[in-house]
Amino acid sequence: MTPILHVDMDAFYASVALRERPDLRDLPVAVGGAHRGVVLAASYPARAHGVRSAMPMSRARRLCPQLVVLAPDFELIGSVSRAVHECFRRITPLVEVLSADEAFLDVGGAGRRLGPPEVVAELVRATVHDEQGITCSVGVAATVSVAKLASRLAKPDGVVVVAPEDVPRMLHPLDVGLLYGVGDKTRARLQRLGLRTVGDVARTPRAALHELVGARQADHLLALAWGTDRGELVVGRAPGFGGGEPDSSMGAQHTFGRDVADRDGVLRELLRLTTSVTGRMRGRDLVGRTVAITVRSTDFTTVSRSRTLAEPTDVTREVYETAVALFDALGPQRRAVRLVGVRVEGLGPRGAVHHQHVLGERERGWSEADRAVDRATRRFGGAAVRPASLL
């Protein structure tokens, strides 16, 4: 059994923002959209007022009227994230990146060089703090899910080590909602049946749990509840954060500042979103076969529709026309639209596509037009070239 570290930045987006604004350090700060947005991260003073991430910003402001709201600087966040991942890889090459601010480190090999896991954990924390000026917390355990729980218990700015023999004692009193994969809905379902703690789940017969949440989820929960999930890392992982397999879908969605009642307004946004998605696809030489749209109405009801094409594509025009057809097939909108989204699924490398038929004149023309736009965008920026209807 090799020790695994789970490293998790403390209030990452907020910490990055506060690095630029040290004058706000002791004030309640939230990063997120000021309008119709949610809290992406809350500083610890803000948390003291009950502000949490994923909370609507309007609610956060009610809880804490003096809350300082900052817009996220995604470029800065991305560069700090890459730098932090680099710190990890200097300590061990065995890094599985989970997201911008989280990773697992297998320090079995580094142990010989650097010492026992708790010493390596402190080394990681000191390095990140010295180089990036932000704090993180580290959990140490033999499996990934226990390490992840341990880092949570270590927050903020600490280390928690869980020895294998301590796993049940440490896990079983915890709320089931802390298990990876148990969100609000599953937690409520389990609670209705009297399963409140991890220990309650651990002691439930497999067959009974199968009935409750399905076979797959049941096996998953039992493994987590006993701390017997995987102990090997998938090095790389998380596309965009450090390699790994390409995405299997790419999409974009937008919540309107004010709900939109007219078709043209929705289609304009669909075109903007499609342009962004297919541009990203071409940038990574990916094509996809299934086009999906999401439409959320004023009353928050959300529908999705998808259509699989005969051939994979990265052509803006094709994806857009499919998206419009899917939208129109919904019929006249009875309620104003709050959000629309476009997603292309079933992605694969462009080179691997064998065309069943010779590309028609029309398709080839649009494909070349897209590439010309991409070149111009690279040279002159995104504002330089855009569809006429977006001007």
Add this chain to the structure above:
DNA sequence: TCTGGGGTCCTAGGACCC
């Protein structure tokens, strides 16, 4: 000014095929 935006995975039914 209740409820963002980027994803992944699972389920379940129907079509279709052998």
Add this chain to the structure above:
DNA sequence: TCTGGGGTCCTAGGACCC
């Protein structure tokens, strides 16, 4: 002609994670 049984693809929705 009392009706199997997989496997795969497609679609819609839902839950979850960061």
